[in-house]
Amino acid sequence: MKKSGNTIIITGGGSGIGRLLAQRLHDAGNSVIIASRDTAALAQTAQGYANMHTLPLDQTDPASIDAFAQRIASHFPQANVLINNAGIMRMEGTLASKRDLADAEESVTNNLLGPIRLTNALIDHLVAQPDAALVNVTSGLAFVPLVIAPTYSAIKAGIHNYTVSLRAVLKDKVEVIEIAPPALRTTLTPGQENNERFMPPExxxxxxxxxxxxxxxxxxxxxxxxxxxxxxxxEDRFEETVAAINPFLAN
Ligand SMILES: NC(=O)c1ccc[n+]([C@@H]2O[C@H](COP(=O)([O-])OP(=O)(O)OC[C@H]3O[C@@H](n4cnc5c(N)ncnc54)[C@H](OP(=O)(O)O)[C@@H]3O)[C@@H](O)[C@H]2O)c1
Incomplete structure (x- = not known):
């Protein structure tokens, strides 16, 4: 990706990884557009950053995605980078008995369909830009699942594969990058920001x-x-790594 001079769209810029990434990329000499549902949180991220702009976006809602893409085309025609970072994480229990799948369905709509729809809404725009890049934020759980978050892990594996496909079909048109974070101290799940075993997001x-x-x-x-x-x-240590990151399996 070009080091500076980009106009970068970051979803989920009101907190966590998205907020820090937006501020650091801004300070590296890029214009940044942050987008999510909580516009007050976006304004907080952007405060004091002259080249940072905020736009409302709910990536679970196709109409919101369309409106967002139209605003990008009319207000930020130079946008050349999309970072699909927004998402949620729901713990689901053990799946050993029938349960309400509302959380799983919400996760699919948000974390899987959201970036697929947003990428689709902006792909023609990106392909037309010089130095275009698409960055998808997945997770270490794309490669080794957390068994109490099976839908989340499955979706991240899915987005990893989607990213591999996009990289092939967009070769020489859009640079496609994956960021797979480890467990971080953010507000992604309740109490996570105070978990000292997790990496500080900074x-x-x-x-x-x-x-x-x-x-x-x-x-x-x-x-x-x-x-x-x-x-x-x-490295042929998949089963042991599944056990290592899932404490009750290890026991
Ligand atoms: N923290 C970790 O340990 C970790 C590890 C691996 C991967 N990740 C991934 O990193 C990404 C960022 O997570 P984070 O840790 O920074 O969590 P976070 O602080 O909770 O940030 C998530 C962001 O996504 C936005 N978002 C959620 N649903 C949205 C929607 N429907 N439309 C638009 N924006 C939406 C939220 O804003 P609103 O709610 O205001 O819309 C929020 O700003 C996620 O994709 C997550 O899966 C995190």
């Missing part, structure tokens, strides 16, 4: 920025804390 973003500022951004932006999951299958 430290994670420092390492992400270092990789994004290289002459050639890696196709997969991975930090050491997630690399053992990415390589588990290749």
């Amino acid at each position: 430290v994670f973003i420092d390492q992400v920025m270092e990789q994004m500022q290289r002459d050639q951004t890696p196709t997969e932006v991975l930090v050491e804390e997630v690399d053992f999951m990415r390589r588990a299958e290749k």
Whole structure:
């Protein structure tokens, strides 16, 4: 990805990874457009950042995605990078008995269909831009599932594969990058921001920025804390890694 001078759309810029990434990419010399449902949180992220703009977006709603894409075309025709970062995470229990699938369905609509629909709404625009890039935020759980969040893990694996396909079909048109974070101290799930076993998001973003500022951004932006999951299958230690990250399986 070009190191500076981009106009970057980041979904989920009102908190966590999206907020930090927006601020750091802004300070690296890019214009940034952040988008999510909570416009007050977006305004907080953008406060004091001259080249940061906010737009409302609910990626579960196709009409909201269409309106967003139209605003990008009319107000930010130079936008050349889309970072699909927004998402939710729901713990689902053990699946050992029949249950209400509302959480699973909400996750599919938000985390899977959301980025697919948004990418589709903006793809013609991106393909027409010089130096275009598409960045999908997946997870270490794309490679080794957390068994109490099976739908979330399945979706992240799905977005990983979708990203691989996009990279092939968009070759020489749009650079396609995946960021697969490890567990971080954000507000993604209740209490997570205080979990000291998880990586501080600021430290994670420092390492992400270092990789994004290289002459050639890696196709997969991975930090050491997630690399053992990415390589588990290749190194023939998949089952033991599933057990290692799922404490009650290990016992
Ligand atoms: N934190 C981790 O441990 C971790 C690890 C691996 C991967 N990830 C991934 O990293 C991404 C960011 O997560 P985070 O940790 O930064 O969590 P976060 O602080 O909860 O941020 C999630 C962001 O997504 C936005 N969002 C959720 N649903 C949306 C929707 N329908 N439309 C538009 N925006 C929506 C939220 O804003 P609104 O609610 O205001 O819309 C929020 O700003 C997610 O894709 C997550 O799966 C996180």
